[in-house]
Amino acid sequence: MKPNQLTSLKIGVAVIFLNLYSICHSQPFSSLGAESHGLSSIRFGLQNVWSTFNNPCDMHTDSMLSIGLSAHRLYGISELKSATLSALYTIKHTAVGGYYHYYGYSVSHSSQIGLSTSRNLTARFTLGVGVRLSSFQVIDASRNRQFSVAVSSNHQLQHNKTLYFLIENRLPNNSTATTTNLFAGISFQLNTQVKWLNQLKVNPASRASLQSGIRYQLSDEIVVLSGLNTMPSSLSFGCAIKLPKIKITLAFSTHQVLGFTPTLSSEWPNL
Numbered sequence: 001m002k003p004n005q006l007t008s009l010k011i012g013v014a015v016i017f018l019n020l021y022s023i024c025h026s027q028p029f030s031s032l033g034a035e036s037h038g039l040s041s042i043r044f045g046l047q048n049v050w051s052t053f054n055n056p057c058d059m060h061t062d063s064m065l066s067i068g069l070s071a072h073r074l075y076g077i078s079e080l081k082s083a084t085l086s087a088l089y090t091i092k093h094t095a096v097g098g099y100y101h102y103y104g105y106s107v108s109h110s111s112q113i114g115l116s117t118s119r120n121l122t123a124r125f126t127l128g129v130g131v132r133l134s135s136f137q138v139i140d141a142s143r144n145r146q147f148s149v150a151v152s153s154n155h156q157l158q159h160n161k162t163l164y165f166l167i168e169n170r171l172p173n174n175s176t177a178t179t180t181n182l183f184a185g186i187s188f189q190l191n192t193q194v195k196w197l198n199q200l201k202v203n204p205a206s207r208a209s210l211q212s213g214i215r216y217q218l219s220d221e222i223v224v225l226s227g228l229n230t231m232p233s234s235l236s237f238g239c240a241i242k243l244p245k246i247k248i249t250l251a252f253s254t255h256q257v258l259g260f261t262p263t264l265s266s267e268w269p270n271l
Helices: 003-024
Strands: 065-072 081-091 094-104 108-120 125-138 144-158 161-170 179-189 194-202 209-217 222-230 233-242 247-255 259-268
Touching (some): 108 144, 222 247
Antiparallel strands (some): 065 259, 081 094, 094 108, 108 125, 125 144, 144 161, 161 179, 179 194, 194 209, 209 222, 222 233, 247 259
């Protein structure tokens, strides 16, 4: 495929994605944060600031207050802009957080703003809820908005095995009906260094997809990420580096035709 043809194809895919936003006013396509993207967009088992969107039950981190910034460029298309700001506050058995996500280009764009909270009900069971306002706008057209509600739970079966469930329900508005996304996952702590995460996503309007990823703690400061997604068929990889006051994560996902999607995230824990 010639370079100009590939560029046209990428822009066409971007326009399709944005049109899908206009229909369902949905949240970001998969997950937030480079660590999740390095694991093929798995939303479970990652206790970081991006859990405010990905899975409220994972918001219970070692830090009382954390802030994160993230950006990614879908298939390397320079015209598309995507950025996220997230914040998380944890105290005792309760965690609260919020995020703002922007995605779009000069002609149209979408944004999501959300709040989440979760609580450790027992030593092995956590329950979380989140609310989100999604909006989509095309230049010189009215802005469409839609609310969503999410409920999640974590259940630690054993010291090295945890089950995850998440239900996202987009409430109906004037142009769309209610839609539901169902997520189920399981993680295995194979040893002190290796964590194996698996996720199944079910949407009534499309086929189920399966994601699987490995998180390898190479050292106290370095984490290596890799993942596999069945729909669309893609691979991902990444690396996280923990410095004294900041954690930086860089991840890439691959498409057989469209190429790489890079994602860069920065987290400031213990503020």
